Amino acid sequence: MSEHAPLIACHDCDLLQREIPLNPGCAATCPRCGAVLYRNATDSVNRTLAYSVGAALVFLIANWFPIFGIEAQGTLKGITLLDAVRSLWDQEMQLVSTVVFITAIVIPALEILSLVYLLLPLQLGMLPSGYNQLLRLMRLAEPWGMVEVFMLGILVSLVKLTGNFRVVPGVALWSFAVLTLLIAAAAASFSTRDVWCCVDRITGRKVAP
């Protein structure tokens, strides 16, 4: 227990405490309320970057190809996520359509892009410009990315449709499944604490309250 270890305040109960070194893969929790304070994610920057680049590629495939196709009047037609958003818009459901567009397309894209933009330069030992604003933006956007919920939505719709139609799963169905896993992996290995340590190392700033 070092006297000079950085201070940390629990984000859930504001208990002030000193950081302790952690073994890889371990997490520090608040002794009073049990919140996870920080984790020692192994090789955080490097791994998150890898997952994010992967997620970016899969994201393009998931949005370009149809999620599922349905046989109607002898022809097989597929729908993409954007098709679904557009037809909801045409049904005078602009509000709902916008919410879906933002939570299922815009925010996940923004999250993936900002991770790559932020971590690639850091990995190379450089500071991306505007990293302050970007990290703040990412914090605001974080609760609104809902790819995993959308994935469950796809499964429920498939079950509802198979009763009445012949449904053919599309490329994007599998892509969304993979995207869900990649985003979860990126979120699990990402650590803002490590990013700020990296930033402090590059700027040579001494951090002490």
Added chain:
Amino acid sequence: MSPLSGSAASLGLRACHVCNLVSRVSHPRQAAHCPRCGAHLHARKVGSVTSCWAFLIAGYILYIPANLLTMMETGSLISYRKDTIMSGVVHLWKTGSWGIAAVVFIASILIPLLKLISLTVLLISVQRRSTWQPRQRTRLYRMVELVGRWSMLDIYVVTLLAALVQLGSLATVKAGPAAVAFGAVVVLTMFASLKFDPRLIWDPLYKERGHERDAQ
């Protein structure tokens, strides 16, 4: 961890909500910025209780049309049906998709309701400066934050099914007015839980022990 004597705020310290850096503020009543990332520093979320109530009450009001109005209209040559959220669940259950019926019931009915009730309990307990079970209440808040997003499920299902129109099939699915109300409930309750500050649960404990609580 090695806990020190009290809350950061009571010691004149502020934790940055963006980069977690703890820094000292010279004048607690003046606006302060984080020395590392430049974010505004606040001891507690500004206007937490008031805005949380506002979002919550709006959520309660819209919860009624969300459950009473039509969520989805399904029409084909042989059948036509209008479903509310609940009748949709019942239909799924009757046609044998028990698992999916349970998932939709939990995500669309149980979670929004429990979320509204939990946040109400938390807000009232915070306003009464209750010292009852702070750890359990914090855990309840974390759960509300964790599961809240899953209510979006029905909105996504309606979106995907509504795209059937585009396929030129004889069957059509239309989203009903409940979709707007329900989407609003999900978004409003998410805003409410983001606005709630769990640290307020712990503040009354300091006062009881005689610590001086920092002015907000």
